[in-house]
Amino acid sequence: MGLNRRTFLQKAGWGLAALGVSETVLSLLGDKSLAVPLLERYFQVLAQPGGRKLALLVGINEYPRTTALAGCVTDVELQRELLIHRFGFQANDIVTLTNSQATRETIETTFIEHLTKQAEAGDVVVFHFSGYGSQVQMPQQDETVASAVRWQNSFVPVDGILPTKGEPAANDFLAETLALLLRSLKTDQVTTVLDTSHTQAVNILKGSLKVRSSSRQPALAPNPDELAFREQLVQRLKASSKPWKSLDKSMQMPGLVLTAAGSSQPATEAQWNGFSAGLFTYALTQHLWQATAATSVQISVSCATGMINQFAGNDQQPQLTGQKSQNSLLAYYLSPNPPLGADGVVRGIEENGKVAQLWLAGLPAPVLEHYSPNSVLELLDGESLILPPSPPENSSATDNPAQPVPKSVQLQLRSKDGLTAKARILSGNGGEKVQPQVGQLVRERIRVLPRNLGLTVALDTHLERIERVDATSAFASIPSVSSVVVAGEQATDYVFGRGKKQATETSEPKFKGGYGLFSLARNPIPNSLGEEAEAVKSAVNRLNPKFKTLLAMKWLRLTANEGSSRLGMRASLEMIAPETKTIIQRETWRTSVGFATNKTKKNASNTSPSVGSATMPKLPIGSRVQYRVENYSDRPLYFMVLGLESSGGAIAFYQQLPSPEGLESEQNPPLISGAIKPGETLILPQPSASFNWMIPGPVGVAEIQLICSPSPFKGAIAALEAAMRPKGEGERVGDLFNPLEVTRAILQDLHQASNITPDKLGIGSDVYALDVNAWATLSFNYQVVS
Structure with missing residues (x-):
């Protein structure tokens, strides 16, 4: 089928705009030091995979017999919307398994049926897991792994605990099994995103964040059915044309592997007004909504780390492992389209075409949380991305405006609920009424923020009842604090509690020392801790200047x-x-x-x-x-x-x-x-x-x-x-x-x-x-x- 002029110009404009290949850049061809790296990245975009794009996304909130998580299903939705609207995945090529669907057997079977049996060489594959992580003790003699690993990381499915008469048995999905499944794929262009962690969590609530590490004791042995499935994978790989090599101690997985935290760090999820999500998944997908075609996966993870540090400090540092040449590899091995980024997408039209339903996960989470009605976004039209004619060298910017005048259609926010919003459709530049289309991308134009913004402070759950009562009363006189909540129950900015954690023989930690402020991950805010004998009300009043500084930083962010x-x-x-x-x-x-x-x-x-x-x-x-x-x-x-x-x-x-x-x-x-x-x-x-x-x-x-x-x-x-x-x-x-x-x-x-x-x-x-x-x-x- 041929391309009409409009479609051709859109695609050509997007392709050239992806890396700024305008007359300005092409004029630099005489200087190879500038032109060659740029054009190499451009041709990498043009040569990106043209085959099928497949994804399996797993997210589990509702675990039986343990504290429920809240953001894992949101993670799946975040990835799904991103893959469809920014990376061109077809909806029927993405399989999601959430909550009761995500049993160990279903995850493994779906991986084989949806990914292994369908993916061909050159295809793009994405596997995502959000949920609890744990560890399992492996048999001492294990020929599959070189120098058998005593303890192995595992992913807890919804049926991760098998009911038995004695000690509950683990039914985890082993990291080794995942590595073998990834090896079974015919394509090398696979991205694995793991928003979980494997350090045992004494307390799921860390400050005001939830830790995605299981609080149960590591299992003393894997489920025999899991070992049998793993052996089947080994035999299939040995019988295939791929050269067989035992897994090493690191359980190195093929392709790109993005993990939410370091090997000894907790992966966490946060709560904002209206939704919860994994810190890593939200930060990563939000950045990729706004990313340009020239953005490498390393830059994407680096930018995501910057957002995570605002919430969890250094306690959670995402990791990027896998293929070499990460500096030049694109996220998911694909270039986002269109290349100039977006802040959301139209998901539906209602009220006879007067209102658009929006998905706004391209905005930073703190901004989205306080995004107010009457904020304005504009529809992204491919023609607005085409580069304008280059002005003559001797002309001024006022004679030749650098910014093209797009045929923009604006949407004014009426209401917001978590990641979704409803917006009134305004007229275009010429006054004509233009009907948005489902799937059309939107970009921010006017950000409306409330002037009466204050801090929300959570009271640490380890405080005694009388301490919480006194603190609530004292905070009523602090102008910079607008609300006081209980940690873990609502969105918050900081945590108020006692300073020092005392080691105990029980699983429940005790906190002693002076009162002070902590980050959401319960790291002390510098110079905020007082003396141990200080009264609660005195501590709150002492911190009044600190609250002003922290509110100022909230505004700046x-x-x-x-x-x-x-x-x-x-x-x-x-x-x-x-x-x-x-x-x-x-x-x-x-x-x-x-x-x-x-x-x-x-x-x-x-x-x-x-x-x-x-x-x-x-x-x-x-x-x-x-x-x-x-x-x-x-x-x-x-x-x-x-x-x-x-x-x-x-x-x-x-x-x-x-x-x-x-x-x-x-x-x-x-x-x-x-x-x-x-x-x-x-x-x-x-x-x-x-x-x-x-x-x-x-x-x-x-x-x-x-x-x-x-x-x-x-x-x-x-x-x-x-x-x-x-x-x-x-x-x-x-x-x-x-x-x-x-x-x-x-x-x-x-x-x-x-x-x-x-x-x-x-x-x-x-x-x-x-x-x-x-x-x-x-x-x-x-x-x-x-």
Whole structure:
């Protein structure tokens, strides 16, 4: 069947836009150092598998005889929607097994029938498991595994415990069985995603997160039926044309294997308003919704790790193993289509075509949780991705707008329930009414957030009843805290409890020491723990300044939009001593092609949106760093840099005017609203600056936010002027003593820069309305090490 002109242009535009192959890039062909890597990635996209795409997704919440999980079935839905709408899987080629369906025998039989018997060479296969993990003691003499493994990781099916007269017997799905099943596939292009863990969990609830490790004692022997099935797989493989090789101790699986946590770490799931999900599955799939065609699987896992660290700290570090050359491999061995990313999809049309049902799993979970009615999204039309004609070299950006004018249809949010929403269909640019189609992708345009946002604090379940009563009463007088809940029952931001865990002979841990704040994974918030004799009410009042700082950081995280911003910028965190290397690189993905002028884009480097391994980047105490910020938009970009050091204190980057020559003043010179011109790169601090940006202790996690806008941050600069800050002139990094006031001023500046009148959206004065054309926030999370 032939292609009409519209379809051809869409596909051609998507293909070229995937890697920015515009006239600008093609003009670089004379410079092989720039052109060749880009075109190699482009041709990798063109040569991606054209065969069948098969998936088996398993998620189990409802385990009998043990504490139920809540997010595993959601994980399956997250993967299914992603594979269909971003990677082109057919719905009937995806089999899901959830809850009572996911018995050991059914999982193994379905794997053979759906994957082994159907997948051919060159096909793409995905296997996903979300549920409890455990361990099983294996027979001492086992010829299948080289140097027999005493304890083997296992996946707990819904019938993982067999009722017996004596000690319950395990009926687990062994890691070795999975490895053998994966070997039985005819294709090498297989991705395995395991959102589970195998360390025994004394308590399923860890702070306010649920751990996906079974709390039962590891089984002393596997089910004989499982061993018999495993032997059948071994004999089939030996009889096949594939060369047989015993499994090694690592149980190395073919293809790419993505695991939610390290071998001795817990995998966890979190609860947000309206839904629960595995931290890893949500972070991974959310990033892949927004990913571009040039995004490798390593970058995807690295970006997912950044989100997980905000919830679980260093306790959960995803792992990527398998095939070599991970730096160039695409997730699922496929390029997402279209290549510029999306934030959701239309799942249905109702009310006679006036309302669209949306799936919004492309938004970061914290943002989605607070996404308010009247937020606006636009339908993604393939024609809007086609690159505009290149402007003449001597023309200005105003004469030749870099951004094409798409035939956009906007959708205004009316209500939201977890991951789904209903939106009113607005008219297109020309005023015509356009009917969305089921399966059509949507992208964020205007983010509406409530101004009255506060922190939700959970009370640790180990607190005594009288302690919880006193804490609830004390929190009523803390303006930054909007609600107090019991840990594990509702979505929360932080946990309030006692500090030190005391080892006991029983399975139930006891906590002693002073009161303090903890992350959702129950890691202490730096400098929040008090003395053991401190009263509950005194502790809550003592923490009032800490709550302001943490609320400010919550606000800053809600501005994160590197996946949806339309401002063309890139920034990197670089170590310059004791060695020189790039630690983290971030970029606004939707402006990497099509929205920058030729002149400015030529000055931007051709690199991926992120660099580094799949684990959290590390910086040693005392190392010197700098930020390199590139502006490849067609407008000047003003910037703010602020965040949290590993000590838990808020800091800000200042630029101050020099004092008049010959005059001394006890007051600080006024601050500058720093800006980067179009096509230019700015280093912070500048090499000529009188100070060095040093990484202080202690060991811990630091988080820095870089916020840019075409409009000056007048309110934020005024708020900074009102705060105590280091004396002197030039550039400085200093303590931020009023982080909440500065953060609110930043939000107000962005709200004003968006210039959205209330009557336009029907919004009130109790919200911020932020246009994705008006700002970009890039996050830099790293671990400070000794």
